[in-house]
Amino acid sequence: MKTTALTLIIILSISCQSNPQETVIKNKNMKTAIVYASNHGTTEKVANLIREKLDSSTVEIFNLKKKPILDLSNYENIIIGGSIHAGSIQSEVKKFIKEHTVSLMEKRIALYLCCMNEPQEKEEFNANYPELLRNHSVYNAIVGGEYIFEKMNFIEKFLVRKISGVSVNTSKLRPIEIENLVNAISNEEDN
Numbered sequence: 778m779k780t781t782a783l784t785l786i787i788i789l790s791i792s793c794q795s796n797p798q799e800t801v802i803k804n805k806n807m808k809t810a811i812v813y814a815s816n817h818g819t820t821e822k823v824a825n826l827i828r829e830k831l832d833s834s835t836v837e838i839f840n841l842k843k844k845p846i847l848d849l850s851n852y853e854n855i856i857i858g859g860s861i862h863a864g865s866i867q868s869e870v871k872k873f874i875k876e877h878t879v880s881l882m883e884k885r886i887a888l889y890l891c892c893m894n895e896p897q898e899k900e901e902f903n904a905n906y907p908e909l910l911r912n913h914s915v916y917n918a919i920v921g922g923e924y925i926f927e928k929m930n931f932i933e934k935f936l937v938r939k940i941s942g943v944s945v946n947t948s949k950l951r952p953i954e955i956e957n958l959v960n961a962i963s964n965e966e967d968n
């Protein structure tokens with residue numbers, strides 16, 4: 778009887794120890810969240826490029842337009858991406874930042890922006906990402922952008938042609954900026 782009780786206690790204590798270890802391993806595997814909004818797919822493309830360059834088993838991607846259920850406590854690194862349309866980043870990105878500012882300040886974060894108006898890009902970045910986050914971010918990347926006409930509606934096509942003078946598909950992504958962001962987040966991970 779005594780032996781059975783002792784065996785039970787040993788089994789119980791081993792199983793109690795193994796659960797917290799499993800939780801830690803699970804959390805380790807979910808280290809980086811890439812949170813983005815995209816109108817025509819370019820910011821999404823950049824999110825996927827970042828995931829490929831990081832260890833993809835530790836990265837999860839969340840499209841804010843799909844209203845994901847996202848628990849930031851599972852992640853140590855948060856990368857936020859959006860794009861500029863008529864001077865503004867997506868409202869979903871603004872809302873996400875507003876709702877999570879306090880927890881974002883406790884994480885390692887990096888910010889990226891897709892846009893095509895080169896002379897205005899710095900102002901656009903500063904106007905759309907709050908100063909608090911920009912200063913806290915390990916890397917602020919302006920990654921360029923794309924015009925993809927078949928994804929634009931009639932008004933968008935008209936505006937892009939009129940304002941930029943461009944009327945064919947154009948890609949001006951900046952791989953070096955994507956690389957810099959990935960390196961900054963990876964270096965932080967090594968610390």
Ligand SMILES: Cc1cc2nc3c(=O)[nH]c(=O)nc-3n(C[C@H](O)[C@H](O)[C@H](O)COP(=O)(O)O)c2cc1C
Pocket residue numbers: 814815816817818819820821859860861862863864865891892893894895898901921922923924925929933934936937
């Ligand atoms: C209708 C429209 C308006 C745009 N307005 C701006 C703008 O005000 N400033 C800018 O820098 N880029 C502007 N862009 C360029 C976008 O930021 C660029 O196309 C970007 O790659 C879009 O990314 P997304 O497909 O992830 O939304 C505009 C593009 C479109 C189609």
